[in-house]
Amino acid sequence: MNDTAATLDATDPLASFRQEFHLPPGPDGQPCAYFCGNSLGLLPRAARAAVEREFASWEERGVEGHFLGASPWMHYHSTLAEATARLVGARPLEVVVMNNLTVNLHLLLVSFYRPTATRYKVLMEGGAFPSDQYALESQARLHGLNPDDVIVELVPRPGEHTLRTADIETKIAELGDSLATVIIGGVNYYTGQAFDMAAITKAGHAVGAFVGFDLAHAAGNLELHLHDWDVDFACWCTYKYLNSGPGGTSGVFVHERFAERPDLVRLAGWWGHDASERFKMKKGFRPMPGAAGWQLSNAQIFPMAIHAASLDIVERAGGMPALRRKSEQLTARLESHIRALNLPAAKLEIITPTDPAQRGCQLSVLVHERGRELFDFLADQGVIADWREPNVIRLAPVPLYNSFADVDRVGEALTRFFS
Template identity: 55%
Template sequence: MDNKKAGKFIYLPFLLIFETMKFENTLAFAQSLDQADLLSDRRNDFLFPQQNGKPFIYLCGNSLGLQPKAAREVLELQLSNWENLAVEGWFEGSSPWMFYHKELKKLMAPIVGASPLEVCPMNTLTVNLHLLMVSFYKPAGSRFKIIMEAGAFPSDQYAIESQVRFHGFDPKDAIIEVSPRAGEYTLRTEDIIAEIEANGAEIALVLFGGVNYFTGQWFDMEAITKAGHAVGAIVGFDLAHAAGNVPLKLHDWNIDFACWCSYKYQNSGPGGISGIFVHDKHFGDTTLNRFAGWWGYQEQQRFKMEKGFVPEAGADGWQISCTQVMPMALYHASLLNFEKAGFIEPLRAKSKTLTSYLIYLVNEVNSSLGEEQFKVITPAEEKDRGAQVSIIAKQDGKEIFQQLVAHNVLGDWREPNVIRLSPVPMYNSFEDVFLCAELMLKISKELRR
């Protein structure tokens, strides 16, 4: 490979980037990128599903991440602790369960740009969204509305609808949805900000996804937060498709709260434990409501079993039930892989190039077909997307998707005509991306005969 033409990886402490890149639509070029990739060995830390004796090209990490090889080991360790220590495992052994979440907090914090005190692993995503809204959705007088993106994941829609009904409001009156302009698929930041400003006196809460699940658009979270705060609103985010995918600075961006699942880009297993973030500026606010439980009570006094809830310092004070040891162990296994990779920045650098290469290859497929069979609706600008590329198949979409799966390429289908492909930098290769596009072209040609 001619490095001056194709570019090369440069590795600085915890930073992996490409120089100016000119892509080529060849297997040899894709393989040359893999040879230059200093994260390529991370692929060996994961288990790939098999079909007909061959591993899948797995491009569905936006829905469920692959199993880390270390998952079985850490889970067996905790099973062993349960077997040998039983109830004493809460305070005995190499990682006593009573304090196990603190090991994870140190590894979670760099992934979302927070301090360990501001994050906590607990519950599942929508449960945490409800718990945080108990604290941070505080309608009063004319300020009772929630503004969100149209087309948010249904769980968010349902949670928000039920919260406003709980407070006695009609969702039609209390929820403002921001939609893309006619003929567009993604939101413009200026339109989000304009809608916030236009309704500012009535907005109690701005609640967006970090990355939209359908289009893969990464919203300008910092700008949205500034706009929300400027009109006197609280600002929170559902980071299901953002945490472990894109670089976040929740503390520095002054975001009030956030929550995320850990089973997508953070590979903690189906239904894996969730995480929360609460900005430390709220820790001293005694006016915040919360649904309290024993595990959120101050740690040093917890076993006195006294009445009158006194929260533990930081995000831990939002806990309700005791540590979920087994799901936490699986999350721990994946977080250790992030630590080995240098956390988010190296992964992000590779991710931008992976998605750019995939988009380039999709356009090459269209050129070979002589028409736009596949339309990418994920933003073209790297800063506006994560690892996911959403593609409208203009004809035979479901058949193309099914044929991809039959040929060991596993992405994700969304009605009515969208194929979501997510090359995850932790375990996907440039060859994966090339072979996927090559197969898309082959299948499309065969369906036209």
């Protein structure tokens, strides 16, 4: 770390975006060092005004707000498509913003988990976020199957914390034509490992399986190329790295090969119906082309207004390539601070891969001794991290609002604790 944090912050092209967020105060009343954006991102200053505009439209127009004003509610979701497509490396036809993450995962699995007598297995990573586990268990039961017979979990090799791509590919090949669907988190919430989604998709397709990803910890964190990677489906939340508020709306990707597949089984709702005939109120569902055909209900205007404000920040910052460049710098500097402690692995170890290609901006630190004490000490020092049982502290330096000085602040706090 030859450069000082002050020098790096002074020359950081994204430094000004920190001012576009509300930073919570620490114990001393000064802004905290917020390293919990992988759990809940900070409030954009523009969010309140964005929602107030929609309140004003409701107040002034009532139901006519669906058709009048700067952003009529009737088509509000479609105004997010271009920016959403750029965010995840897709085409506008392939994305839609709607519902919440687990709702969308279920809607997609209805279409992309279609078990038969011989092809019924689902492959996921062991230790996936519980919502994914519950969703898959219930989807198996929905088809009259025993989840224990359906779900195959990938686990690291003995003595390792993360999965090897080669082992994932081997397991896919081993399952072969018994494998119906692969559904993996793009970034594992616990370890922070980013998976090789292109390789996994290729391997899954080679045996005839559908391949999808839960991108809760990847969207807004990694550069994604869902269309080019040939991913079948994906969904993500927007309240972590995309700063769109607690319980915020969700994004969906469905590859364009399915855009004109009205025969594809899905749960239907009127907002997914052909827009040109939606208000004729007739029976007989005819889906919109693309991901929009998976919609059920009209847009959640207030959460989407916050999300629109957040997407605007991402766009003005230069999109994911610019965010990723700073993310790699921040994460590498944080890793250097932790390794400079020179603690034995029996006391503290980073379980997130060192290779930048295999991680986003999260480092998960496994603390074998005094873990909760360390977490509480960091909070007392104004460092907001995330605790995961039984003994992991997750630290996420987010490029939009974390500074290099924030990273050094974590390093100094760790040094004081272990000295």
